[in-house]
Amino acid sequence: MAQYHFNVDALLKVTLEPDEIEITLPPQTRMIGEYAFKNCQQLRKIVLPENLKSIDRLTFSWCRALEEINFPDSLQDIGHHAFYHCHNLKKVILGKGIQEIRNNVFLNCGLEYIYIPETVKFINETAFYGCEHIQQFDVSPDNPYFQSIDGSLYTKDGKILIRFACKKGQTSFQIPDFVTRIWQGAFYFQNPCQVIIPQSVVTIENYVFEKGANLVIEDANHKYIKVQLSKELNEDIMKSPLFLFVKVPTFESFQKLPKEWQYQIAVTHYSIIPEIETYLRKRVVQVAKFFIKLENLEVLEMLFKEGFMTQKNVDAVLTHVINHAQETRNFEFQVAVINYREKYLGYTNPEDNFKL
Numbered sequence: 565m566a567q568y569h570f571n572v573d574a575l576l577k578v579t580l581e582p583d584e585i586e587i588t589l590p591p592q593t594r595m596i597g598e599y600a601f602k603n604c605q606q607l608r609k610i611v612l613p614e615n616l617k618s619i620d621r622l623t624f625s626w627c628r629a630l631e632e633i634n635f636p637d638s639l640q641d642i643g644h645h646a647f648y649h650c651h652n653l654k655k656v657i658l659g660k661g662i663q664e665i666r667n668n669v670f671l672n673c674g675l676e677y678i679y680i681p682e683t684v685k686f687i688n689e690t691a692f693y694g695c696e697h698i699q700q701f702d703v704s705p706d707n708p709y710f711q712s713i714d715g716s717l718y719t720k721d722g723k724i725l726i727r728f729a730c731k732k733g734q735t736s737f738q739i740p741d742f743v744t745r746i747w748q749g750a751f752y753f754q755n756p757c758q759v760i761i762p763q764s765v766v767t768i769e770n771y772v773f774e775k776g777a778n779l780v781i782e783d784a785n786h787k788y789i790k791v792q793l794s795k796e797l798n799e800d801i802m803k804s805p806l807f808l809f810v811k812v813p814t815f816e817s818f819q820k821l822p823k824e825w826q827y828q829i830a831v832t833h834y835s836i837i838p839e840i841e842t843y844l845r846k847r848v849v850q851v852a853k854f855f856i857k858l859e860n861l862e863v864l865e866m867l868f869k870e871g872f873m874t875q876k877n878v879d880a881v882l883t884h885v886i887n888h889a890q891e892t893r894n895f896e897f898q899v900a901v902i903n904y905r906e907k908y909l910g911y912t913n914p915e916d917n918f919k920l
Contacts (some may be wrong), residue, residue: 571597580604586630589613596623598643602710605629608652612636619646628652635659644668654697658684665691680717681704687717687726689748689769695833696753698729707909713740725750739765766824767858815839827854831863834870843889848872852881868908878905 566587569577572810573594578601580587589596603606609632616636621643624630628874631652637659641838644666647653650673650701657667659681664686680687682704697856709905713721715729720841724745730753738760745767751759759773777907807916815837818826826843830851835843844851848867855863864911867873882901889898 575600577602578604580607582606585609587611589616591615591663591738594618594684595859596620598622599625601627607649608632612639614638617641619643622648622649624648626650635662637661637693642666642669645671647671647673650674662741662780667691668693670695676700677702680707680710680712682708692727694752698753700733701727701729718743728753728759730755736760738762745769748772759782763822768828785903790801818843824854827851831855831866845872849877849884856881856884859888859892859894859897861897864901865904868904871908873905875909878909 565581566584567579568575568590569579572591573587574597575593575595577599578587580603582718583606586609587607591613593613593616595618595695596616596803599622600620601624604627607627608629612634614636616639618641619639622645623643624633625645625648627647628651630647630650631654633653633656633659635656635895635910638661639659640661640663641663642662645668647669648671650670653670653673654669654676656675656677658681660681660683662681663683664681665684665688667688667690669688669691671690673692674697675692676697677700678692678698680701680703685711685802686709700715701712702715703709703712703717707720710722710726711718711722713722715731717726717729718724719726721888722740722742724747725739725743726747727749728751729735732755734755734757736758738744741762741764743762744764746761746765746769748769749772750769751773780918808867816835818829818833818840821829827835827847827850830840832846838904852864882905885898885901889895
């Protein structure tokens with residue numbers, strides 16, 4: 565028989581018999597503590613009580629044999645990494661008490677299906693990180709924040725693709741043309757699959773195409789250009805935008821891409837293709853304006869550091885920065901760019917201070 569170690573109504577530790585693979589937690593359990601099931605690697609099924617309120621972080625981590633677990637509607641909180649490395653957990657139906665799916669909750673799980681109730685308001689970018697077998701997201705139609713389209717997970721308005729669900733045997737996926745942004749970790753799956761990106765997509769976050777995707781981009785003439793993902797996916801590269809590890813075959817193919825894509829590829833490929841460096845120097849103000857809207861200080865500092873910003877163009881860039889600051893009230897961003905000008909170009913303009 566399993567032994568349960570409590571502190572009032574908080575379950576702190578569970579000890580199983582060697583051949584014990586199924587348990588039902590005592591009804592007085594209101595909270596399950598961190599690492600409570602640390603040494604329960606043989607556990608296959610667990611029944612949670614109806615009055616359970618919270619599951620702490622790392623509670624079921626490394627329960628590799630776990631196949632079945634219920635989530636009662638009373639459950640309100642699941643801590644990060646709670647189901648880390650639960651390789652045999654293939655199906656999850658969350659209860660109506662859950663409002664947030666935290667970071668890395670299901671990291672490296674074997675999930676194939678997950679149901680998201682109407683109560684979920686927030687999903688962390690890394691909630692399903694490493695879950696390379698997901699085939700179906702099912703979202704309650706009453707959820708005002710998220711929706712499922714053909715099994716993949718989107719925001720309710722459809723503009724953000726949160727996570728692609730790759731079905732068995734699927735070899736191609738056309739991102740809908742109402743999508744404008746692709747979320748971090750959206751494409752992480754086992755089967756090789758061609759991903760076609762429409763012109764409507766203007767923002768691609770980091771760590772998007774980590775595994776399984778062959779990238780195809782729609783150009784300005786609604787034709788498709790195949791690009792390859794670089795093999796050098798080390799930690800330094802993975803911290804940078806997608807375009808740092810996209811290989812553009814030729815400058816001619818680069819020119820066929822939408823302007824927003826050209827700008828993002830230019831700031832990472834200028835040292836690889838000479839024509840792209842020339843392109844960037846001629847259009848540095850337009851490129852800087854694009855990244856000002858994104859408030860990407862890393863790219864703006866690079867433009868100063870690598871000499872793309874000069875005495876001739878810096879004032880035009882500062883004008884865009886100041887206008888952006890006035891619209892967004894983000895004056896810290898304006899101060900940072902002014903400091904770059906002083907650091908890399910060696911001069912200041914006192915008038916800028918009166919515009920803060």
